[in-house]
Amino acid sequence: MIMVNFLTDAYDGGNFHEEQIWITFHPIKTSAKDHKSIYMQNTDKDNNIVSSYVTKGGILCSVLEYNNTNNVVVNIDFDSESIGNGYMMIEFIGIKWDKITEILDTLPFTEDNTDSQP
Numbered sequence: 001m002i003m004v005n006f007l008t009d010a011y012d013g014g015n016f017h018e019e020q021i022w023i024t025f026h027p028i029k030t031s032a033k034d035h036k037s038i039y040m041q042n043t044d045k046d047n048n049i050v051s052s053y054v055t056k057g058g059i060l061c062s063v064l065e066y067n068n069t070n071n072v073v074v075n076i077d078f079d080s081e082s083i084g085n086g087y088m089m090i091e092f093i094g095i096k097w098d099k100i101t102e103i104l105d106t107l108p109f110t111e112d113n114t115d116s117q118p
Helices: 097-105
Strands: 002-007 020-027 049-054 060-066 071-078 086-093
Touching: 071 097, 086 097
Parallel strands: none
Antiparallel strands: 002 020, 020 086, 049 060, 060 071, 071 086
16 A cells, blocks of 8 residues: 655745645555446444546546545546456645546546456
């Protein structure tokens, strides 16, 4: 497992809590073809929104928007010959949806380099 955290303007402005992106990558042994869904835990019953988004590269993302917290969790499950099979979770904190989709659209996953998804 690899976990990375990005903070926008934290070191320059001293605000470590405004905008954050957490990325977690887990290699998996099974093929995404065998997965029927991507697990997303919705523990809060306050009208959280579960949806999906397809990137410009054709990659399906499962999306969980936590209502009233400004947190969005995106899950991507994939097979790839170049980097292997994996599961990626990206948590966006304090970032608006239009900026989130802009970031997702820049991911280097495309239908051409990803063998399959659920």
